[in-house]
Amino acid sequence: MFDLIDLASVRFSEPRSLWLLVAPAVLVLVWTWRLARHRQDARRFRSRRTLPVRERVSLAGGLLFWLCLVLATACTILALARPVAAVSLARTAGIDLVLLQDGSASMKVGDVAGDRWQRSMRFLRVLGQSLRWKDDRIAMALFARIAAPQVRLTKDPNTFYFFLDHLALESPFRQADDTTWDTNIELGIYWGVRLIDKDQELHGRSPNVKMFVLISDGQAWTGEVARSLALARDRNIPVFVVGVGTAGGGIIPEPPPRPGTQPALQPPTPIHSSLDRASLAAIAVAGGGQYLELDRETDREIANRIVDAARRRAGTAGIEQGVRDLYWYCLFAAACFVTLGGVLLKERAELWLHTAGAAATLLTIWTLTR
Known part of the structure; x- marks a missing residue:
């Protein structure tokens, strides 16, 4: 300033x-x-x-x-x-970050400290600390096969950290549900757009620059993803992608048996999951953003790169007197x-x-x- x-x-x-x-x-x-x-x-x-x-x-x-x-x-x-x-203060315009967090079963893989989900939550806490919380706002949506908005656009850090505290250990999508065993990035992006549209409907058009931050371990490129990215591009919303996991990957843990059911005589074949850098990088390029990866750089460096890129897009919001x-x-x-x-x-x-x-x-x- x-x-x-x-x-x-x-x-x-x-x-x-x-x-x-x-x-x-x-x-x-x-x-x-x-x-x-x-x-x-x-x-x-x-x-x-x-x-x-x-x-x-x-x-x-x-x-x-x-x-x-x-x-x-x-x-x-x-x-x-x-x-x-x-x-006379040249005030920098605020930013609206919409976090699209992968909550599918593969996020339970323990190839990083804790598991991929817990590693993502620690990064999101650092990202929240990088915001000014005066004009900046943040929203959060989770997705697997289905999507579930968690936090609407807010400039109250207590609301954001309240959800992070309750989501710190595991995803709200139950491992035993079939819908958890799929990654639907296109639906996550679509719900990110819905969050912005709903905020504009309730509070009017915001001068803040919009940006999506996708945290995932990857998904094969599909036409549905391309259509969701086109929807974001039409609204001038870049998609920054943060990869979590390793190339070596690990086995997705099986859910515990349901109460009252007998365990299967033949245990299911273990499912291996690894970080799909290629698909995530393709999503970042098509979305007009950048691909970043946890543990390649520190969380603070990644958060600062995301926020700095948003600030450069935001410009100034006029002059105010102080x-x-x-x-x-x-x-x-x-x-x-x-x-x-x-x-x-x-x-x-x-x-x-x-x-x-x-x-x-x-x-x-x-x-x-x-």
């Missing part, structure tokens, strides 16, 4: 402290008189002293240190008056003048005076910030 300070709008919250500026004003007059006397003495000295080479006489002698000290005092008094100014406290600028200027005065010192006695002045300045700053 970029801000421009309007100097014409500067005002003081404690204007009664400004009368103290009389002291540095008087000291500046005294300093000017001393500078004039120094220049007269220098000219008189040159006229009465004869040397074989030209002698250089400093312009102000040791007076520059005192000028810096007077200016530092003036800046400190201005800080005591608590100056504030109006600022108020900026300027007393820290005054204290910084005072510290700079004190430091500059120390650089200009030549005599040890003056250095001790400078040290005392710096200590007094630090004491003032400590008093103001208590």
Whole structure:
């Protein structure tokens, strides 16, 4: 967020402290008189002293240190008056992230820490921490063969983290249900579009830029996926794909037998599942986004890449007015003048005076910030 300070709008919250500026004003007059006397003495000295080479006489002698000290005092008094100014803030437009989380049976494979589902939930928590939650909003839908919206577009982080806490261990789709043993990405994308349409129906058109974040272990490319991606492209919604799992994969665990049923005499053939990078990358390319993969980069890096890409698409949402406290600028200027005065010192006695002045300045700053 970029801000421009309007100097014409500067005002003081404690204007009664400004009368103290009389002291540095008087000291500046005294300093000017001393500078004039120094220049007269220098000219008189040159006229009465004869040397074989030209002698250089400093312009102000040791007076520059005192000028810096007077200016530092003036800046400190201005800080005591608590100056504030109006600022124009170029506000970045918000983003709407719609999370499309795979909840099919293959997400129970334990080829990553915990299993693929738990690994996804940990990443989504980091992604939520990367948002500003002022103008940014987030929604979430789960899908297997069917889809189930979990969170409508919201800017309340408590709502989002509430669902993450309850979904942290396992998918709400039961492993024993036949509908869980299928991955229907096209339906997940379709429901993502429905979430955006419903939000627009309830709250009107939002200026936020939209983006889908698909978290899955893969699905074979089909015409239905292409049609869902075309629907997202028509609405200018890119699809970023985050792969979870490994190329080696693992066995999908069988659901526990239903109560009251006898276990099968012949156990079912184990089903192996591995990360399908090719199909996920194809979805990302067709969706106008990028393919990213958990554990290739850190969760924070992946989340930042997604959010940064959305911010670049968002642009700015206009200029808004705010108020900026300027007393820290005054204290910084005072510290700079004190430091500059120390650089200009030549005599040890003056250095001790400078040290005392710096200590007094630090004491003032400590008093103001208590």
